Amino acid sequence: MSKIIDDILSSLSRSRIFRNRELLLPDYVPEELPHREEQIKRLVEILSPLMRGEKPNNIFIYGLTGTGKTAVTKFVVKKLHEKISNSFIYAYINTRQTDTPYRILADLLENLGSRVPFTGISTAELYRRFIKKVLELKPILVIVLDEIDAFVKKHGDDILYRLTRANYEMGKSKISFIGITNDVKFVDLLDPRVKSSLSEEEIIFPPYNAEELEDILKRRATLAFYNSVVSDDVIKLCAAIAARDHGDARRALDLLRVAGEVAEREGAEKLTIEHVNKARVEIERDRVYEVVSTLPFHSKLVLLAIVIGVNEKKRTLTTGEVYDVYTKLAKKIGVESVTQRRVSDIINELDMLGIITARVVNRGRYGKTKEVNLAVNEETVIKAISEKDSKVASLWDR
DNA sequence: CATCCACAGGAAGGACGGGGGT
DNA sequence: ACCCCCGTCCTTCCTGTGGATG
Numbered sequence: 111m112s113k114i115i116d117d118i119l120s121s122l123s124r125s126r127i128f129r130n131r132e133l134l135l136p137d138y139v140p141e142e143l144p145h146r147e148e149q150i151k152r153l154v155e156i157l158s159p160l161m162r163g164e165k166p167n168n169i170f171i172y173g174l175t176g177t178g179k180t181a182v183t184k185f186v187v188k189k190l191h192e193k194i195s196n197s198f199i200y201a202y203i204n205t206r207q208t209d210t211p212y213r214i215l216a217d218l219l220e221n222l223g224s225r226v227p228f229t230g231i232s233t234a235e236l237y238r239r240f241i242k243k244v245l246e247l248k249p250i251l252v253i254v255l256d257e258i259d260a261f262v263k264k265h266g267d268d269i270l271y272r273l274t275r276a277n278y279e280m281g282k283s284k285i286s287f288i289g290i291t292n293d294v295k296f297v298d299l300l301d302p303r304v305k306s307s308l309s310e311e312e313i314i315f316p317p318y319n320a321e322e323l324e325d326i327l328k329r330r331a332t333l334a335f336y337n338s339v340v341s342d343d344v345i346k347l348c349a350a351i352a353a354r355d356h357g358d359a360r361r362a363l364d365l366l367r368v369a370g371e372v373a374e375r376e377g378a379e380k381l382t383i384e385h386v387n388k389a390r391v392e393i394e395r396d397r398v399y400e401v402v403s404t405l406p407f408h409s410k411l412v413l414l415a416i417v418i419g420v421n422e423k424k425r426t427l428t429t430g431e432v433y434d435v436y437t438k439l440a441k442k443i444g445v446e447s448v449t450q451r452r453v454s455d456i457i458n459e460l461d462m463l464g465i466i467t468a469r470v471v472n473r474g475r476y477g478k479t480k481e482v483n484l485a486v487n488e489e490t491v492i493k494a495i496s497e498k499d500s501k502v503a504s505l506w507d508r
Numbered sequence: 509c510a511t512c513c514a515c516a517g518g519a520a521g522g523a524c525g526g527g528g529g530t
Numbered sequence: 531a532c533c534c535c536c537g538t539c540c541t542t543c544c545t546g547t548g549g550a551t552g
Contacts, residue, residue: 232534408539429514472550474551475550478513478515478516
């Protein structure tokens, strides 16, 4: 009896597809970064003063998502640190995850070995502690701030200004910054002083083209999958889809991994084009479900109003129309509505999340408004709303 | 050519709950 | 025990605006 169980378990746990699935996960930093030799070289050159215990220039790194900015930076900094570990300390902060000034400082301090409460003290106090701590340190500190465009759009460049000013305040230059951004136009939002200070050096990461993506996928696939599980056609398709999406290597690797997972679930021996297509749908569905189900209450209600309104009118809605439907829904379940001003912001938030599209239009005599439309699969939205929120769910019956 | 629509979106601030410091 | 600070969600009040219309 136990043999049967063992057999089933082992047949379930032994993948016929993946040799090592982890190599396809987004935060895996590979040992080789093909087609980024140029950027690696530049980065090492700029950081080379560290070898002499001097502070390198600050660096600004531009490039769209999935162009290897993060991987290259992490890779180079880590390798350098392995070589000359006593001459500098580094901290990597993703400012999309660590998305408040407070938490950035808290993270930095924790990196330097201070324990910091989640919350409770003022940002100014944290800043003081940070300066004090840095002054106590001998080595140079290298701070990597990833995705700072997202952060600055949300909170402004205040901490950036203060952090870059820290060198002056301390009377000696001990901190080097590496700023990474997805948005090239973002620099214009910066205070000129921060801008000039941060971009002493610049490195640009161009998108990968389909050919390069293919090469990257191929190399990764030979390590991640068993031999002859993945055909060139499958690689080509993944590369092509990602290339269309501004050469996003992360997207391409995700696609390949999920396609592998789909194939495994189906008990297939090889990856097919069909698996890739299913993977594409699945990735999108998961993303939408995740985003929608964690939305605040009124955001869900607004979203539902958009779904209902678009169904009814069979066209895009204006902000006013959305608000009308929304207030009716709110009344039906007996909750207070938020103001139209707030709904306007919620619409923008949903747009930013890619759940809806909202375009500002001027219709002359008929005013200025937004044209709102659903941008994702309706069923997924309904499912995400109704499974997590019975109150809102009761509004959906047909 | 001025008007005026239907909002956009900035500024300031408040209620509230979660989490400190002392 | 009491005060302080934070982020989140929201309100109030506001000025700005492109172009169809009279």
